[in-house]
Amino acid sequence: MRYHPLSEADRRAMLATIGVPSIDALYADAPPATLLKTPLDLPKGRSELDVERFFSRLAERNLPASRAPFFVGAGAYKHHIPASVDHLIQRSEFLTSYTPYQPEISQGTLQYLFEFQTQVALLTGMEVANASMYDGSTATAEAVLMAHRLTRRRKVLLSGGLHPHYAEVVRTVSRLAEDEVETMAPDIRAAEDIIARIDDTLSCVVVQTPDIFGNLRDLTKIAEACHWNGALLVAVFTEAVSLGLVKSPGEMGADIVVGEGQSIGNGLNFGGPYVGLFATRHEFLRQTPGRLAGESVDADGRRSYVLTLSTREQHIRRDKATSNICTNSGLCALAFNIHLTLLGEEGLTRLARVNHANAVLLAELLAEVPRVEVLNETFFNEFTLRVEGDAAELIEKMAARGVLAGVPVSRLLPHADLDDLLIVASTEVNTNEDRDAFVAALKESL
Amino acid sequence: MLDRPALVEPLDDDGTPATFTGNRGLDQEEPLIFEIGRLDATGVDIDAPAPVSNRLGALERAAPIGLPGLTEPETMRHYVRLSRKNYSIDAGLYPLGSCTMKHNPRSNEKIARYEGFADLHPLQPQSTAQGALELMQTLADWLMTLTNMQAAALSPKAGAHGELCGMMAIKSAIAAKGESATRNVVLIPQSAHGTNPATAALLGFSVRVVPAASDGTVRVQAVREALGPDVAAIMLTNPNTCGLFEREIVDIADAVHEAGGYFYCDGANFNAIAGVARPGDFGIDAMHINLHKTFSTPHGGGGPGAGPVVLSERLAPFAPVPFIRRKGDALELVEDAEGSQSFGRLTAFHGQMGMFVRALAYMLAHGGDGLAQASKDAVLAANYVRASLRDVMTQPFGDRICMHEVLFDDAWLRGAGVTTLDFAKAMIDEGYHPMTIYFPLVAHGAMLIEPTESESKASLDLFIATLRDLAQSAKAGDMMRFTQAPRLAPRRRVDETLAARKPVLRWEKKEAVA
Numbered sequence: 001m002r003y004h005p006l007s008e009a010d011r012r013a014m015l016a017t018i019g020v021p022s023i024d025a026l027y028a029d030a031p032p033a034t035l036l037k038t039p040l041d042l043p044k045g046r047s048e049l050d051v052e053r054f055f056s057r058l059a060e061r062n063l064p065a066s067r068a069p070f071f072v073g074a075g076a077y078k079h080h081i082p083a084s085v086d087h088l089i090q091r092s093e094f095l096t097s098y099t100p101y102q103p104e105i106s107q108g109t110l111q112y113l114f115e116f117q118t119q120v121a122l123l124t125g126m127e128v129a130n131a132s133m134y135d136g137s138t139a140t141a142e143a144v145l146m147a148h149r150l151t152r153r154r155k156v157l158l159s160g161g162l163h164p165h166y167a168e169v170v171r172t173v174s175r176l177a178e179d180e181v182e183t184m185a186p187d188i189r190a191a192e193d194i195i196a197r198i199d200d201t202l203s204c205v206v207v208q209t210p211d212i213f214g215n216l217r218d219l220t221k222i223a224e225a226c227h228w229n230g231a232l233l234v235a236v237f238t239e240a241v242s243l244g245l246v247k248s249p250g251e252m253g254a255d256i257v258v259g260e261g262q263s264i265g266n267g268l269n270f271g272g273p274y275v276g277l278f279a280t281r282h283e284f285l286r287q288t289p290g291r292l293a294g295e296s297v298d299a300d301g302r303r304s305y306v307l308t309l310s311t312r313e314q315h316i317r318r319d320k321a322t323s324n325i326c327t328n329s330g331l332c333a334l335a336f337n338i339h340l341t342l343l344g345e346e347g348l349t350r351l352a353r354v355n356h357a358n359a360v361l362l363a364e365l366l367a368e369v370p371r372v373e374v375l376n377e378t379f380f381n382e383f384t385l386r387v388e389g390d391a392a393e394l395i396e397k398m399a400a401r402g403v404l405a406g407v408p409v410s411r412l413l414p415h416a417d418l419d420d421l422l423i424v425a426s427t428e429v430n431t432n433e434d435r436d437a438f439v440a441a442l443k444e445s446l
Numbered sequence: 447m448l449d450r451p452a453l454v455e456p457l458d459d460d461g462t463p464a465t466f467t468g469n470r471g472l473d474q475e476e477p478l479i480f481e482i483g484r485l486d487a488t489g490v491d492i493d494a495p496a497p498v499s500n501r502l503g504a505l506e507r508a509a510p511i512g513l514p515g516l517t518e519p520e521t522m523r524h525y526v527r528l529s530r531k532n533y534s535i536d537a538g539l540y541p542l543g544s545c546t547m548k549h550n551p552r553s554n555e556k557i558a559r560y561e562g563f564a565d566l567h568p569l570q571p572q573s574t575a576q577g578a579l580e581l582m583q584t585l586a587d588w589l590m591t592l593t594n595m596q597a598a599a600l601s602p603k604a605g606a607h608g609e610l611c612g613m614m615a616i617k618s619a620i621a622a623k624g625e626s627a628t629r630n631v632v633l634i635p636q637s638a639h640g641t642n643p644a645t646a647a648l649l650g651f652s653v654r655v656v657p658a659a660s661d662g663t664v665r666v667q668a669v670r671e672a673l674g675p676d677v678a679a680i681m682l683t684n685p686n687t688c689g690l691f692e693r694e695i696v697d698i699a700d701a702v703h704e705a706g707g708y709f710y711c712d713g714a715n716f717n718a719i720a721g722v723a724r725p726g727d728f729g730i731d732a733m734h735i736n737l738h739k740t741f742s743t744p745h746g747g748g749g750p751g752a753g754p755v756v757l758s759e760r761l762a763p764f765a766p767v768p769f770i771r772r773k774g775d776a777l778e779l780v781e782d783a784e785g786s787q788s789f790g791r792l793t794a795f796h797g798q799m800g801m802f803v804r805a806l807a808y809m810l811a812h813g814g815d816g817l818a819q820a821s822k823d824a825v826l827a828a829n830y831v832r833a834s835l836r837d838v839m840t841q842p843f844g845d846r847i848c849m850h851e852v853l854f855d856d857a858w859l860r861g862a863g864v865t866t867l868d869f870a871k872a873m874i875d876e877g878y879h880p881m882t883i884y885f886p887l888v889a890h891g892a893m894l895i896e897p898t899e900s901e902s903k904a905s906l907d908l909f910i911a912t913l914r915d916l917a918q919s920a921k922a923g924d925m926m927r928f929t930q931a932p933r934l935a936p937r938r939r940v941d942e943t944l945a946a947r948k949p950v951l952r953w954e955k956k957e958a959v960a
Contacts, residue, residue, distance in 0.1 A: 096536045295951075325607075328750075
């Protein structure tokens, strides 16, 4: 087997040193009845060529984003990633290293995490950020738990504009942790009166902008109402590129900002791995979940980085930890860090403008299509369409015409009776031809 | 003329000549992007946006963000230089016990980047992603076969997330029986990973610690004494974190079940037994499998991982959404928990697809026979290290066969003035990443070594010879080699107390000096 360096002779020599007759003798502690007497019913090993052939055949049965005019978003976005990002993250020293528990030989990882934390803090308008979470949805659930710890209250209010899957993740964790969650009705036009629902029993309010339907939301007054009532505002985003053009949640008074970082540096990957971003105020640091890279000095006084404040974490605090998270999204955070370094402020702003402009162009074209209505007043690169008939059936028909047109709201909210809504995203990858293909396929499929 | 770069402190008191740049040969200092980047520099050329009337309402950003940019050549150099400050499994033996730093095949990286997987959106029509669903189902089938369990939940994002998944299924099953009010204790051995008690606490369980016997394993008698009508579950790692097979595991499972509880098995150490024994045959109810350990997906400097959970028949109905179901000729992803007993959703989408591809590629390359060989070679390597060091180092539970990792303590260092930490740091000067230290907590000054099946005999022999030499040095009182270590790494010991006392967690623009 190409991955196993030991030869039979090596094995015999090693067994002799150990003083046992066979490897099987090393399993003597296992109850004999639990050891397999015959090999499992699994195929034999295969060559590299053969394995690649197997996966090529599977891959051919999928329609990738780059092979179709592509407008699917709702929490994950197709962006162009510079080749240097993927090249750099495949350097052995990044790809095949462990969590940087030995700082003397992990400064590469620790420094990029420190840079990543700074970038996330700047982008979100917050004071500090952690070294990543699994994804935006789990980061949101962690933010809610952190708000409970900070306020010693156990009730949370979720906006009707929050990604329904994020809301489900929060509800799942909270229900099992025996906390109380109120979810507002789906709020297609960002019209909900969330402020009227805020009182002093809430630990936090969770609001997404741009929201799941694409609307931009001003969080300023919600933040004021939260603070007046001793509650925290958790602001969520699923499209990190939006922060290049839209006012940051920190500027609008958010206390904890969480979001999905996939858009920067990370591919779609059918849902993962992604990178959760988590930023907050300095005063809340000791209740923050996850790893933190901090600056220090080494024995020679040279600037160095090290994982810090680990007394919050499970490997030290066990059942008193701020979270059970251990492995996070290190390499995805590196991809984010590299891509954002390549972009810089100049590139990110321009990228965000192109995204917005492409979405506006598409919305303008669609506004001319009969039996279709663009519902949004405001949006960044994603908006909601009302179509005649069932949006889920419509996208299947459009897919048959080679266009991946968006996400039907019924896929996210199957019981909300919103079957005629379609969430459409447009990024820098879309061309005029893509938009024309969208409109043509839509007209033929309606 | 340039002054000496201000960011770099001179190095001289260890006898190394200071250099003008602070660099030494291939060991190059590298500032932060915030110190070398510019707000107007970019490494990405983007066409101008089409002129449109803005639909941002009043929410356009007014203030600058402050993000520096670098051109592509500068970016390459920055990150290549940073990378060279990292140890990696590709560069050397990485004996971190409990972490399983085995070889990461590059074919798996290539396959994970096939457009048909990497460029698929989780919410595109399922009719356009049948190959991806087939892949996920195939992975689930392999996991169920390897463990003899009846269901697999793929969505957990890492081991700790898998623990959460398994314990949520258990909590839901208890609720379905109407026992939520009474069953609120989880039994956890002292040697457990910190994630176990943290997970139990997150779900509102209180933790009752089960003591280990003098041989480092948990006895069914100790479990029986801790059991009661208030016990929801036991969380037990097998092989355990001391690298030992829990000999009474079947009896423990029976005792827990008789008392009306569930058995959660922490599968972090599945790599010792994959293809050799099936956890389902131990009587477990749930177990997470770290694809980034047993099935070699790269650790990536701390993630991403993947932690699918296998479940027994009685927990299967509570599995999270989404899950895959066959519908005629097609596969369907069930995403709606309503109307079922599913406990809900753990993450926005379907899990770590990128890791599923790599793990399944690893499985197919090995086959059932190759996976068993990998487990056996890992166990062989750990025992070889044990047998080769047993005369110079001490083991907390006596010299006995171990599984894929061998645990030493610091009894042999007593009186030498060298701590476990010093010993670990001295390994760095010898070109090795240290083993896991001070874990598990049941051994004093623990040193947990996991060589994995990826090492050749020659590599193991050099490692053993190095540890023997270090051990003799320590006993001979050659303090410098330990208390001053590491001297030859990119950094010497880092002041962790300073970092925690005055946390600096981001770069801040220095105020200009007037």
